Amino acid sequence: MNGFSTATLLILTVVAPLVGAVVAWGMASRGPHAVRQSALVTALVTLGLVAILVLRGLADPALRSGGAFAVSTVPWFTDGPFDVRLSLGLDGLSLWMFALSSLLTVTAVLVSWNSVREHVAAFYALLLLLEAAMLGVFAARDVILFYVCFEFTLVPLFFLIGIWGHEERRRAAVTFFLYTLAGSVLSFVGLLAIVVWNASHTGQLTFDIAALTAGVRAHPLPMDGTGGWLQWLVFLALLAGFAIKVPIIPFHTWLPLAHVEAPTGGSVDLAGVLLKLGIYGFLRFSLPMLPEASAVAAPWLFALGAVGIVYGALVALVQTDLKRLVAYSSVSHMGYIVMGLFALEPTAVEGANLQLVNHGLSAAGLFALVGMIYERFHTRSIPNLGGLAARAPWLTTMFVLFTFASIGLPGLNGFAGEFLILAGSFQRAWQGVAAEWRPAYLLLAAGAVAGLVLGAWYMLWAVERVFFGTERRAADSHGHAATGAMHAAHADHGGRSHDGVFAAPAADLEWHEWGAIAPLAVFALWIGLFPGAFLGPASAAVRGVTAAAEERFAERMHLDAPAPPHAAGPHPRAAEPIAMSDPRTAPPAPTAGQR
């Protein structure tokens, strides 16, 4: 593999799914099996390329110091000062999510192996298109390239939900698209406002994220009336898009509908990667570029995160649809990440960044398993299921494993992330806030702990009802004795299991289902046992993007931290290496002349 530079390798990785999508589309005439195989090959090749990239990245000292590797740039939409570039690169912030995107695409391809039977070529082409967009988001070093990929993820998912989804698919597809679009167009204006603000100081309309971060550190967006509260406006604009994407609590209403109605492969990508784009946006743009506004907003978003944890858990508790329950558990678990992020405490932020991957693994695993249950029993209704453990022991084992990962059992990945988030949050609550804020912070952190208990409750209760206990009659795909529920379940599936056209799936996991689930389980264990191996490479980059906001927060809280006098000039923190800046494009530190 010495023939390719790392940068070339990254370009190939992002382009590979696009090529694969065309190939899968072209295979349409050779029958669905050829399409599936070609999609799987593409997904595996991409995963292999990603693995090489990750290994090379881990060996690259730039990564550990918070810089980027595999950097490449090509002019794209450029004239005079206007300079949009196709600029790719990976750093500690994006590395694991980039890898997760390619891993989950393999899962999505494999879980759809038998469940997608119509327009197979189009389905896999769209799935691979979605993968390219997801990889592009995390590899983008240019604001517009980021936004293009961010927004383009909607298009394949729109069709995936609308064509291959369940009963309410049309409404779900349109709602999902419009809701997230409405938010992200505001983010778009916010990002452009940052670009133009930077341009008014440098004369160059650069869209390079590293240059912009450096630029707004040197010339922070104004936070007072004379500057029109620009930083606030921009922060709110970014928040609109990212909060809907995450989703933060009052903006979550699109999520259950979209997750439940999406086909399993779509749900896997949606829950595993696309929800994380919002958090990634906060980390990449809001915190480093708008630290003052982030510091002011942090307590409120911290609170919304905590409320989301409890609210999501309580709603999940009363669900009777298993997929809907998992969807609400996502709302709850994304609450932890939001809370950890806006605790603005190093431990919590690193935990939140790790939890992005953790939740991606466990939510994707759970959605995949729910899909497998639905494929076998044509119902997702918890009361109609029961006693599956006897029929499908391996499926049960895997579900229980991912349940434990999700509720944060020590030794599995969820524990590592949530422990760090909670530890950091309590740290912040005890020592990191002004006295008058302390009770509120403690209450919220305690609420998050209560959320852990609730999380264990609704997940284990669901496991108990679905997998253990007496075997329900409806849990029977061969149509021996049909209860009323059975009729209902089959009616919405067009009675397809009876007509003998499709072979009923085996009782327990098949090879492709093992292929979809096993890697996720391996990583869940791996991260659970050795979280340091995953935290380490990301640490410097995460510290780099959040340091400024943490400083501002500490100043706001009037802490006695040995912070140098603010009036003396730009903060020394600004001179530290910032995320995504590699030595070649790193600007001279703004305070260099003053020191």
Place this chain on the structure above:
Amino acid sequence: MTPATSPTTFALLTPEIILVIAALAVFLGGAFAGLRAGWLVALGGIVAALFVATVAAPADGVSGPLTIDGFSGFVRWLVLLLGALVALVQAGDGFRRAVLREAQPYQSTAEEAGVFLLLVAGLSLAAVANDLVLLFTGLELVSIPTAILLGLKRTDAAGQEAGLKYFFLSLVASSLFLYGVVCLYGIGGSTEMATIGARLRSAEPGTVVIGAALVPLAAGLILAGAAFRLAAFPLHFYAPDVYQGTSPGNAALLSTLPKVAGVIVLLRLAGLAIGPVAGAPVGYAATATLDLLWPAAAVLAAVSMTIGNVMALGQTNLRRLLACSSIAHAGYLLVGIAATAALGSSAATGGAAPGGAISGGGATLFYLATYAVATIGVFAALTYLGHRWPVWSATVPRPPREEASTIADLDGLSATNPIVAFAIAVCLLSLAGIPPLPGFWGKLSLVTSALEVDAGGWSPRRLAFVALAVTLVINAAIAAAYYLRIIAAIYFRSTDRGVQSDGGVGAGVGMIACLVLVGLFTIHPQGLFRAARRAGGAVLGARSTAGAPTLSSPVSAVATVAVDAAAAPEPRLP
């Protein structure tokens, strides 16, 4: 003083002369030789003119009533390209009428093709006009043939209503514009634009009085006249009825070519006031023009896009829906015009933005091109679809075919006509501004230009433009709602009707051509973007210098891609 007309002037008019000769050939051939293939001749004429305009791009300069610069070169190229696309669609219209001989008496389409050629020639003339009289003549040569085409295409009551409505309103709009032109003449004492511009910008005390009296009238009336062509508020209300009443081919024409005329007029007006030298002292009249133009255009932009999109939300008829959508797109274009005027006036007062007024002008032209190609693509697809066979059984007499005109008529199109379905979906997503389609690049450049106004500081004007940018993107999200409704019908619903496509090969070719162009601008927006920015720079003062290559058309710009990529500079240090 108007420069002398010379033989060179006629040489510069070669594309228009080709168009007029083709028009005459079609008229005579249709009347005396029974020519049926009028649209083919028209298409040939336009393509020949496009070829001449692209290959023999003349050097910049002024000759007689003409001005040849980056702007006129680009707009002329755009007009001819759009003309060729619309001619393809119109050819489909004519073919369909031939097929439906039992429904309507067949008429020769030769006159239609000839009239259309004159329309294209008029628009092309307006692009190169350096004289108000020629500009007005060119614009009349657009509006009269448009009214004729509207009347010829449909003989039913709705079609006649559409034709009459457009005709009378276009007369009103033309007279408004003419009054505005007269006021400009009053200010400048000449019909030549450079003279008027110099007078507008001169700092002589006399211009203050003249400016105070005449500038609001001139700018206001010209804006009103342009608003009609753009289908922007307050002269937008004809659009839904006219689009619905006429054929899809005519709707393709109406939603694009008159908009080009409106943009030509407004950018020329802004260019007169901004002048060739950035930062030069500016007279009261020019400042007053810009300070009237930007708030007026901003208000019209905000109202147009909101009205258009909100009206479109409830529509079920496709042409009516797209008419409302075209009102909204007129609003987006006016954002670029408003930004041009505001950036121009701040350049005049010294607070130059990074891109200057070029940002606004270039964005407007770029958006116009991306919008027009996608819109023509949708109408071409609708023309190509033609009529749907209703559901019927063998036991009852076959009911008449119905024109595919409502959203429900497109149900399940992805199964019956996958390529048409794909073309409509791509064009609509582009209109909605979904990246990475061209519409997104257009909106990116528009929003950036709006945000550039007073970017470094804070002022009420900046607030207005930030609000305008936010209005634009929120409208883009609203618009996505009805575009998605169409796409959802095409892809998520099913139908029991069979394949349909009786609209003719021409429309099919036009649809594919639009799809290819959309794809080209998606993969490589840069060629068009650069050409549009050069054009914006040319009309707004930044005369191209001798050293810089003049890209008179995006075609040649595309050809330079490889060169650009090869000569890509190293990552620039911020």
